[in-house]
Amino acid sequence: MSLDKVKALTFDTGGTILDWHTGFSTAMADVGAKHGIEKDWGSLANEMRRKSLGRMLRLGENEPPTYNFDDSHRMSLDEVCAANGLDAFSEEERRTIWWDRAHNLQCWPDFPDTLPKLRSKYICASFTILSFRIIIDTARKNGLSWDAVISCEAIGKYKILPEAYAGCAKFLQLDPSECLMVACHNFDLDAAKAAGYITAFVRRPDEWGPEGPPDPEPNPQHDIIVDTFPELAEAVGAA
């Protein structure tokens, strides 16, 4: 595998860059504390994530999407609340979770100092199923400067549909083989690989909190497999 042709790094952003688990579980715990409710908030945050992700993957396959990831967060939180006796959470309180916290997620600490190094050599774009606005707001909060945000919101076809990967490469005016997809998820990277991308698996063992990620072991087909973003920078010659 040669990286000579690679011109752009496209980053899965939720999970790979942003720590949604800590964000959502602490936001839920904060609201719970107001009501004197104790729950396994980490587990509920994961439940919300599973539901919201499930709503987004392959969205647009048969008809144009009618909602984005913010709507998905809202709907999924409502379901989690209904199923777990959290009806006391007001609409306003829920919004502090599905909007405020989603737009203020912290990124993993090894990323902010590495992004400028990667950008010195490659176009670095967020390529995400999250909404444009989540990426814009979290980038501002974490001091990240993406070269562009390519949200599936703009493609109308969501990962892991092949049209999503083709659409991102088209907007970048690159052949898929000139794009390196960076993610901590096999499902995303496998689909990118099938669409002709080079792939890099970056391990994020804390993505799901103590529960651990559902699919932590990188499929061996990926071109780069690393534990950290500085290691990724080394691997792509931008350290």
Next chain:
Amino acid sequence: MSLDKVKALTFDTGGTILDWHTGFSTAMADVGAKHGIEKDWGSLANEMRRKSLGRMLRLGENEPPTYNFDDSHRMSLDEVCAANGLDAFSEEERRTIWWDRAHNLQCWPDFPDTLPKLRSKYICASFTILSFRIIIDTARKNGLSWDAVISCEAIGKYKILPEAYAGCAKFLQLDPSECLMVACHNFDLDAAKAAGYITAFVRRPDEWGPEGPPDPEPNPQHDIIVDTFPELAEAVGAA
């Protein structure tokens, strides 16, 4: 007019931020010099601009676009060459004009230091009929960090269609009245205003070189009218 509600500044980018006239006229002159040809290159650059702009405005009105602004630059340059006895320009030489130079245009000198000030208070997005890739590449060249690039390429409807302005606001998840459109062109600002945006006219008297812009006087309906980007920063409380 109150700016209290404004959360995002959306920037027309070709012309308002980027000096296409100097870029294209010098690139054409360089190729002409190789062939010992003398022409009024500034005038030919303007002809190329008129043609390429004409191909893009309202694109997507009746059917999905089949080309982007890079294609438009290529087709328009071919027409200018054919009409002006420049058949000697090779395909490779033409590419140095319509691709290489378009992706390396200089921005106006009063913008790079002002953008971070504007970003400290507002989301600042390129909202453009240019391709994603032109904005990505010119931002990298000029050291600009946009919060996002919203290209009409992703909306499928180009300015001055109302759907373009609605689409940009939708991706930002803002009401149009929370968006301040910044441009040096009445046609863009008038359409933005009609779509509910607040508008700021920034004069760029050199956009068309010595010939001068075709419509330099701001329509009085615009909410802010200034000569420079530092003046814009003052006007929006971000100086």
